[in-house]
Amino acid sequence: xxxxxxxxxxxxIGTGHEVIETEALTVRDLIxxxxxxxxxxxxxxxxxxxxxxxxxxxxVEFDAPLTGAREVAFFPPMTGG
Amino acid sequence: xxxxxxxxxxxxIGTGHEVIETEALTVRDLIxxxxxxxxxxxxxxxxxxxxxxxxxxxxVEFDAPLTGAREVAFFPPMTGG
Amino acid sequence: xxxxRVQEAAFDMGLELNRFARHVAGAGAIVSFSGITRDVASGDxxxxxxxxxxxxxxxxxxxxxxxxxxxxxxxxxxxxxRFGRLPPGEVIMMVATATPHRADAFAGAEFLLDFLxxxxxxxxxxxxxxxxxxxxxxxxxxxxLKRW
Amino acid sequence: xxxxRVQEAAFDMGLELNRFARHVAGAGAIVSFSGITRDVASGDxxxxxxxxxxxxxxxxxxxxxxxxxxxxxxxxxxxxxRFGRLPPGEVIMMVATATPHRADAFAGAEFLLDFLxxxxxxxxxxxxxxxxxxxxxxxxxxxxLKRW
Numbered sequence: 001x002x003x004x005x006x007x008x009x010x011x012x013i014g015t016g017h018e019v020i021e022t023e024a025l026t027v028r029d030l031i032x033x034x035x036x037x038x039x040x041x042x043x044x045x046x047x048x049x050x051x052x053x054x055x056x057x058x059x060v061e062f063d064a065p066l067t068g069a070r071e072v073a074f075f076p077p078m079t080g081g
Numbered sequence: 082x083x084x085x086x087x088x089x090x091x092x093x094i095g096t097g098h099e100v101i102e103t104e105a106l107t108v109r110d111l112i113x114x115x116x117x118x119x120x121x122x123x124x125x126x127x128x129x130x131x132x133x134x135x136x137x138x139x140x141v142e143f144d145a146p147l148t149g150a151r152e153v154a155f156f157p158p159m160t161g162g
Numbered sequence: 163x164x165x166x167r168v169q170e171a172a173f174d175m176g177l178e179l180n181r182f183a184r185h186v187a188g189a190g191a192i193v194s195f196s197g198i199t200r201d202v203a204s205g206d207x208x209x210x211x212x213x214x215x216x217x218x219x220x221x222x223x224x225x226x227x228x229x230x231x232x233x234x235x236x237x238x239x240x241x242x243x244r245f246g247r248l249p250p251g252e253v254i255m256m257v258a259t260a261t262p263h264r265a266d267a268f269a270g271a272e273f274l275l276d277f278l279x280x281x282x283x284x285x286x287x288x289x290x291x292x293x294x295x296x297x298x299x300x301x302x303x304x305x306x307l308k309r310w
Numbered sequence: 311x312x313x314x315r316v317q318e319a320a321f322d323m324g325l326e327l328n329r330f331a332r333h334v335a336g337a338g339a340i341v342s343f344s345g346i347t348r349d350v351a352s353g354d355x356x357x358x359x360x361x362x363x364x365x366x367x368x369x370x371x372x373x374x375x376x377x378x379x380x381x382x383x384x385x386x387x388x389x390x391x392r393f394g395r396l397p398p399g400e401v402i403m404m405v406a407t408a409t410p411h412r413a414d415a416f417a418g419a420e421f422l423l424d425f426l427x428x429x430x431x432x433x434x435x436x437x438x439x440x441x442x443x444x445x446x447x448x449x450x451x452x453x454x455l456k457r458w
Contacts, residue, residue, distance in 0.1 A: 007361055007433035008444050057366035059429065073363060073431075077447030080362075080391065080432030081345055081403060081423055088213055088285035089296050138218035140281065154215060154283075158299030161212075161243060161284030162197055162255060162275055175331060176324030179342065183323060187399070192344045193419075194327065200338045200410070251335070262348070264423065271341075272416060 001066075003034075005044070006075035009051065012044035027053045028062040030072060050076055082147075084115075086125070087156035090132065093125035108134045109143040111153060131157055165239065166223045168214060170246040175253050182240050182258045189237040189260035193267040195275060196256045199248050208289045212245040212254065215283035219243075226277040233310075234270035236261055241274060243284065276306040313387065314371045316362060318394040323401050330388050330406045337385040337408035341415040343423060344404045347396050356437045360393040360402065363431035367391070374425040381458075382418035384409055389422060391432065424454045 003018050010016045024030035031051075035042045045051065053060055054073040066072070084099045091097045105111035112132075116123045126132065134141055135154040147153070163185055175196045183192055199210045223241050230239055236259050243255040257278070259270040286297040311333055323344045331340055347358045371389050378387055384407050391403040405426070407418040434445040 004363070006363055006431065007435070010361075054363070054366055054431070057363070057369050059370075073366070075363070075431065076433060076444065077452075078428050078431055079434045079445045079447050079451075080360075080430045081427035085215065087215055087283065088287070091213075135215070135218055135283070138215070138221050140222075154218070156215070156283065157285060157296065158304075159280050159283055160286045160297045160299050160303075161214075161282045162279035174324075174328065175340075176322075176326075176328035178324075179327055179344075180322065180324035183344070183346075183401075188348060190346055190348045192323075192342075192346065194340075194342045195412070195415070196327075196331070196340045197412075198331075198338055198340065200336060264343070264345075267343070268416060268420060275412065 001069065002071040004071065004073040006073065008076055009044050009074050013040050022066075024066055026062070026066060027055065027060060027064050027072065030066060031062070031074075045074075052077055082150065083152040085152065085154040087154065089157055090125050090155050094121050103147075105147055107143065107147060108136065108141060108145050108153065111147060112143070112155075126155075133158055163240075165241070166220060166227055167242045168216075168219050168223070169242070169244055172244070172252060173242055173256070175256050178240070178242060178256055179258060182238070182260070186238045186260035188262070190262050191264045191267040192258060192260045193271045194256060194258040195271050197254045199250050199252050199254055206290055207250045208291065209250070210248045210254070211287040211289060211294075212248065213285045213287070214243075214245045218283050222282040223278065226274060226281060229277070230259070230270050230273050234259070234261065234266040234273065236266065236270050239270060239274065241278065243278070243282070245284070273310055276303075276310065279303050280307065311388075313389070314368060314375055315390045316364075316367050316371070317390070317392055320392070320400060321390055321404070323404050326388070326390060326404055327406060330386070330408070334386045334408035336410070338410050339412045339415040340406060340408045341419045342404060342406040343419050345402045347398050347400050347402055354438055355398045356439065357398070358396045358402065359435040359437060359442075360396065361433045361435070362391075362393045366431050370430040371426065374422060374429060377425070378407070378418050378421050382407070382409065382414040382421065384414065384418050387418060387422065389426065391426070391430070393432065421458055424451075424458065427451050428455065 005013050035045050055069045086094050136150045238260045240258045257274045259267045261267040280303045386408045388406045405422045407415045409415040428451045
């Protein structure tokens with residue numbers, strides 16, 4: 001599965017892209033798994049209130065299923081415009 | 082006093098400009114005076130609800146005084162924009 | 163750059179927008195509105211003829227602009243309005259507003275348009291194959307002023 | 311003309327407005343909004359850096375535009391948004407709407423902006439003499455969506 005990180009989440013994790021193997025069923029499960037992966041990940045995901053997720057480039061809630069997902073992205077609330 | 086007419090009011094009266102002598106104290110008095118002047122004037126001013134007036138290029142109500150007025154204009158409700 | 167213009171000549175809305183934007187240092191938001199002559203209910207529009215009251219028009223537009231500048235804390239505002247004979251598809255008028263924040267730019271532009279519509283001395287006449295007809299003012303237009 | 315564009319290059323808002331207007335036969339009203347980088351509370355802005363999520367950005371903007379087209383009966387709508395490093399005073403983004411009637415053109419443009427702000431994957435970072443800082447999303451931005 002491709003993971004993508006943006007803005008300060010990318011900076012905290014230290015990369016904008018990583019490829020992982022996972023059995024996580026939901027976005028929330030995936031986050032819990034990632035938090036175990038490194039201190040940087042744990043720090044990056046420490047405040048879920050300021051994190052948004054997209055599965056295959058669609059914005060989703062944390063309880064969204066990962067069935068068939070190829071790309072999951074995490075980032076702070078968006079500030080376009 | 083200079084009188085100016087616009088849009089269909091101008092067409093009904095047959096001119097966009099005339100100069101008159103008047104002792105009228107208010108715009109309403111002036112209109113009453115003008116209605117006596119010709120059939121065209123009487124027809125033009127037959128429906129006061131669809132007429133607006135300006136004294137010296139400021140929009141006014143019909144009871145506005147004419148003291149010192151140099152130019153009075155009559156026209157239908159405006160349709161700019 | 164004149165901030166209130168009443169003219170017979172056609173103008174280029176993109177050029178006007180750029181010219182306006184060049185003069186508004188510090189604004190974060192620029193809103194423009196352009197009104198275009200288009201076909202009317204009564205048939206195919208051959209032309210729109212706009213009559214106005216020279217002198218009073220500039221005076222009324224300047225007053226409306228001044229009022230909008232203060233009320234919405236605009237950094238700048240512009241009004242251009244044409245008169246004379248306009249074929250379909252031509253720009254009749256344009257307003258633009260510049261503000262630090264977005265909401266005021268929109269509100270300012272809508273205010274300019276609402277007041278321009280029933281407080282500036284312009285009268286439109288539509289010319290179709292059936293003849294000429296003066297456009298009647300809508301009671302909505304007058305009602306629109308009440309929201310401000 | 312592409313109705314949704316995400317690009318690093320600067321663009322000319324007047325040119326964009328004219329290009330947009332040329333394609334919208336039958337519209338009586340055209341509204342444009344341009345957002346410009348400006349000085350910020352924290353000090354003198356040296357530059358604004360905009361990061362985005364290639365692919366998802368275009369997808370999100372296209373969806374927002376489609377939604378606006380239907381909801382406000384727009385004749386057409388356009389969104390251009392830049393990414394990368396922008397000096398102060400540059401145009402960050404622009405939207406334009408075209409409709410038969412005025413109110414829809416304004417509402418459509420405001421809808422595009424509200425959704426673009428918190429549903430399109432862009433993140434702004436301000437660079438001042440003091441360093442770099444990610445712009446925090448405002449709870450207002452999320453609240454703004456509720457009015458639609």
